[in-house]
Amino acid sequence: MKDLFWHLVGIATGLKILLIPAYHSTDFEVHRNWLAITHSLPLERWYVEATSEWTLDYPPFFAHFEWVLSQVAKYVDPRMLEVQNLNYESKGTVYFQRLSVIATDLVYVLGVRSCLGSLGLARGTQQHFAGSMLLLLNVGLLFVDHIHFQYNGFLFGILLLSIGALIRQRFLWSAFAFAVLLNFKHIFLYLAPAFGVYLLRFYCLEQTSVLSMASAFVKLLAVGLTPFAMSFGPFWQQLPQVLSRLFPFKRGLTHAYWAPNFWALYNTADKVAAGVLKVQDSGTSTTSGLVQEVRHTVLPPITPPVTFVLTVVFMLPILVKLFRSSKNQSPLVFLRAVVLCGCSSFVFGWHVHEKAILMVLIPLCLLTLVNREDARYAYILGIAGYFSLFPLLFDADLYIPRYSLYMSYVAMLYGQLYRIFPGFRGFHALEWLYMLGFLAIPLYEHLLAFLLHLDKRLPFLPLLLTSVYSALGVLYFFGAFYLYALGFTWGKVALSGPSCSSAVKRKRKTK
Amino acid sequence: MKSEILATAFLGLAVRSIISLYSYSGFDSPPMHGDYEAQRHWQEITVNLEVGEWYTNSSNNDLLYWGLDYPPLTAYHSYVLGRVGKSIDPRFVELHESRGFQSGEHKRFMRATVVAADVLIYLPALVYLVFSIDKAFQSNEKLFLFMLTAAYPGQILIDNGHFQYNNISLGLAAVAVAAILRKRWYTASFFFTLALNYKQMELYHSLPFFAFLLGECVGQKSFTSFAARISKIAAIVLITFAVLWLPWLGSLQAALQVLHRLFPVARGVFEDKVANVWCAVNVVWKLKKHLLNDQMALVCIGCTLIAALPTNVLLFRQRTKTGFLLALFNTALAFFLFSFQVHEKTILLAALPSLFLLKWWPNEMVIFLEVSVFSMLPLLTKDELLVPALVSTVTFHLIFKCFNSNAKLDNENSLKYLSNISSILMICIVGAVLTIPAPSRYPDLWPLIVSVLSCGHFLLFFLWGNYQQFTCKFS
Numbered sequence: 001m002k003d004l005f006w007h008l009v010g011i012a013t014g015l016k017i018l019l020i021p022a023y024h025s026t027d028f029e030v031h032r033n034w035l036a037i038t039h040s041l042p043l044e045r046w047y048v049e050a051t052s053e054w055t056l057d058y059p060p061f062f063a064h065f066e067w068v069l070s071q072v073a074k075y076v077d078p079r080m081l082e083v084q085n086l087n088y089e090s091k092g093t094v095y096f097q098r099l100s101v102i103a104t105d106l107v108y109v110l111g112v113r114s115c116l117g118s119l120g121l122a123r124g125t126q127q128h129f130a131g132s133m134l135l136l137l138n139v140g141l142l143f144v145d146h147i148h149f150q151y152n153g154f155l156f157g158i159l160l161l162s163i164g165a166l167i168r169q170r171f172l173w174s175a176f177a178f179a180v181l182l183n184f185k186h187i188f189l190y191l192a193p194a195f196g197v198y199l200l201r202f203y204c205l206e207q208t209s210v211l212s213m214a215s216a217f218v219k220l221l222a223v224g225l226t227p228f229a230m231s232f233g234p235f236w237q238q239l240p241q242v243l244s245r246l247f248p249f250k251r252g253l254t255h256a257y258w259a260p261n262f263w264a265l266y267n268t269a270d271k272v273a274a275g276v277l278k279v280q281d282s283g284t285s286t287t288s289g290l291v292q293e294v295r296h297t298v299l300p301p302i303t304p305p306v307t308f309v310l311t312v313v314f315m316l317p318i319l320v321k322l323f324r325s326s327k328n329q330s331p332l333v334f335l336r337a338v339v340l341c342g343c344s345s346f347v348f349g350w351h352v353h354e355k356a357i358l359m360v361l362i363p364l365c366l367l368t369l370v371n372r373e374d375a376r377y378a379y380i381l382g383i384a385g386y387f388s389l390f391p392l393l394f395d396a397d398l399y400i401p402r403y404s405l406y407m408s409y410v411a412m413l414y415g416q417l418y419r420i421f422p423g424f425r426g427f428h429a430l431e432w433l434y435m436l437g438f439l440a441i442p443l444y445e446h447l448l449a450f451l452l453h454l455d456k457r458l459p460f461l462p463l464l465l466t467s468v469y470s471a472l473g474v475l476y477f478f479g480a481f482y483l484y485a486l487g488f489t490w491g492k493v494a495l496s497g498p499s500c501s502s503a504v505k506r507k508r509k510t511k
Numbered sequence: 512m513k514s515e516i517l518a519t520a521f522l523g524l525a526v527r528s529i530i531s532l533y534s535y536s537g538f539d540s541p542p543m544h545g546d547y548e549a550q551r552h553w554q555e556i557t558v559n560l561e562v563g564e565w566y567t568n569s570s571n572n573d574l575l576y577w578g579l580d581y582p583p584l585t586a587y588h589s590y591v592l593g594r595v596g597k598s599i600d601p602r603f604v605e606l607h608e609s610r611g612f613q614s615g616e617h618k619r620f621m622r623a624t625v626v627a628a629d630v631l632i633y634l635p636a637l638v639y640l641v642f643s644i645d646k647a648f649q650s651n652e653k654l655f656l657f658m659l660t661a662a663y664p665g666q667i668l669i670d671n672g673h674f675q676y677n678n679i680s681l682g683l684a685a686v687a688v689a690a691i692l693r694k695r696w697y698t699a700s701f702f703f704t705l706a707l708n709y710k711q712m713e714l715y716h717s718l719p720f721f722a723f724l725l726g727e728c729v730g731q732k733s734f735t736s737f738a739a740r741i742s743k744i745a746a747i748v749l750i751t752f753a754v755l756w757l758p759w760l761g762s763l764q765a766a767l768q769v770l771h772r773l774f775p776v777a778r779g780v781f782e783d784k785v786a787n788v789w790c791a792v793n794v795v796w797k798l799k800k801h802l803l804n805d806q807m808a809l810v811c812i813g814c815t816l817i818a819a820l821p822t823n824v825l826l827f828r829q830r831t832k833t834g835f836l837l838a839l840f841n842t843a844l845a846f847f848l849f850s851f852q853v854h855e856k857t858i859l860l861a862a863l864p865s866l867f868l869l870k871w872w873p874n875e876m877v878i879f880l881e882v883s884v885f886s887m888l889p890l891l892t893k894d895e896l897l898v899p900a901l902v903s904t905v906t907f908h909l910i911f912k913c914f915n916s917n918a919k920l921d922n923e924n925s926l927k928y929l930s931n932i933s934s935i936l937m938i939c940i941v942g943a944v945l946t947i948p949a950p951s952r953y954p955d956l957w958p959l960i961v962s963v964l965s966c967g968h969f970l971l972f973f974l975w976g977n978y979q980q981f982t983c984k985f986s
Contacts, residue, residue, distance in 0.1 A: 007913045014906030018529050018899055396619060400528035400626055408521035415515035
């Protein structure tokens, strides 16, 4: 088999360009506004400006990134760079913004290449091909970046570069890349514990003497903090203002559409309990799309500290496991820790967006390639996770594209798993039933709702179904994969990835 | 393997639905609009008028405004779609009032009907065909073949972009081809008759079917089995025809009126620039000055038959499966190059067999398929589909490379050389079209160059196809 990596890059790019005229969300206007702000206002106004409701709420590196883009944008259509020119979307603007996402995906491509190499997957093997397919043609990124509109591609690229560097034991590079990433989009803080613990344990504490430990620690700190200094330095006089933009805790527990996590089930349980106990709803409703604040009627209310504590508590076991794992197992455990840290924050976090599931799904693609049992769990989460992105693509023109892209991806994933792990099966009847159950939701949304005349009376029911049913899968994955990652199994012998560690070793030798 | 076929089918569907997001022929261009309006108008006519009036001019049916000029199966299809459309919104098909109707919802409905035909007919037909090929030749190339047939941009751009339903007639023809490969002569005759009754352009494929099936009958050992087989095939064809044409069989005049609608000699030898011989000849020798329309039609018929004869006679005598596919390719090209009233889009009829021939001649056929898209660029540019056309063609090439990476490009250096030349030529012309405006004296300069260059390629491929068939090594 030839190395088809760049062919796949080309095919993915083609698909992305074809998607240019597709519906885009308000995030398109968000980013246009940021282009305008960074281009036409001085630095100290960036985090103060509030003409548009879509104020700048990403860290300074991202703002600078928008500034760089705006230097090109002014040659395309200068009108998109006017702060007052709200909701401007000329053809030039659409093409420019869409193509900027596609072009910056090059970072993602490099990240994928680096990560696959670091895992020891030789070019031209089935595993390398499968990995390239899963990551380059990732349907989640297609949905969120190239239809909905965001710049996750290059951010995940930096994440993958950082993961790749870490597995190759270039610890300082890894720390630097991750710190840079945090200064582009701070949501990746959720993955920081895994990086922190790993670097502390296998870089600092691995040193022979206390002195070299200390020097390693200082180096790590210096490398990690430099990007922060560069990023926030110019804004040091208005730091509180910047931080209040970055961490808006005034938003509610759940987003308007409930991300499929624990709180979706919690809200639903509250609704059901209120209905059963006939408790009067005190005004606001959780299901209304306009109301951001959620008020629980039966179950106790949830505050940000509660979600924070829960998130941290659920991160701890895998971090301890990571800290105590043997050196040759550590890359595998590290990847699982990244996935589980992402998943803990997704399941219990405050005001989680459905898009955040990508922080779990993308690293999970790497695990899928190296271990049969991980692949099994990854598949279940893939089914639920990518499905849960559908509410982002609610435009009627996108119904067929979204279902067919999704089906194509999950079928391709299954085919690739079958090729990498001959005889891959291993789903329980219940798991199959759960996965097939997803067919019922579109069936209800596009057919039964109209036949039963429920579409007007319960307009939010399809969203609720998607959210709750996907949440079941996410929580099942979270529990089952967590136990598996910690080494607990039900009767079956855990396949604790010899393939990965040996592959990593092999790679090191050839280097 | 099954899951990968499924993944491919859904990918094909995804690309089709994404191309559907683009503009269509005749968008926002009154008074005549384009093929999209033609299809909508046929729904309007068939839903509101009696069957007998569909093909006749009347105060309710102005044939000069996109009069129905496809065979009855298309008309019935339009009727069904019209009924569905009417139930969604009666304004879609209101008589007279709905002319030029366009809205977001209507576009979604129309696009969905094409995608529905892809899902129900075209893609399953391709799956059936690639499985039949693997079965008939004991090979295992279904994924490669299905991937490329499903991703061929020409058909997608015309059906889901420009707006037509070639997927139905091509799908029915593909089933008929598959049936031939599986030696199911009666199924083949039935499905081919359906295809022919959906679009008369399927005549491009008719001679090989005729030659092959006739040969099969003549090849019988005894006269009785010959008679039994030929009468059975004839019965299937005639009965299918009779059922479909029933409403117009009451009088000779009505049937002739339909036929007259299907073969409009008055419309001239070609309309827009098209990559066939007559358009190329017309550059140096103005046909209209020297020949009357009727004369021209006769010349065309004569040339087409002469060009198509050798391949079909050979097929009649040596009925191999590869030979059959080659004959389909050669005959379709002969019709495209020499016949009367040819549209750019009809190259799709030659593209269909060439997709199947990818199994034997991947490197040659992929050039042909790319040239076929290239030849439609002037049309697609008019519909604002240039970007998706270029992008999907490059992507198609990459997909081909993915599968064909290990395959033999062995000692065929001359082929590689030629294919590079033609790629470079095409790329240069596309670049020139995009950057250099045509001189005002010759506004059609670029379309003409595209047509003539494509025509040259098609002629070479026509000769190549005949040569391959006459020296065929494959059974």
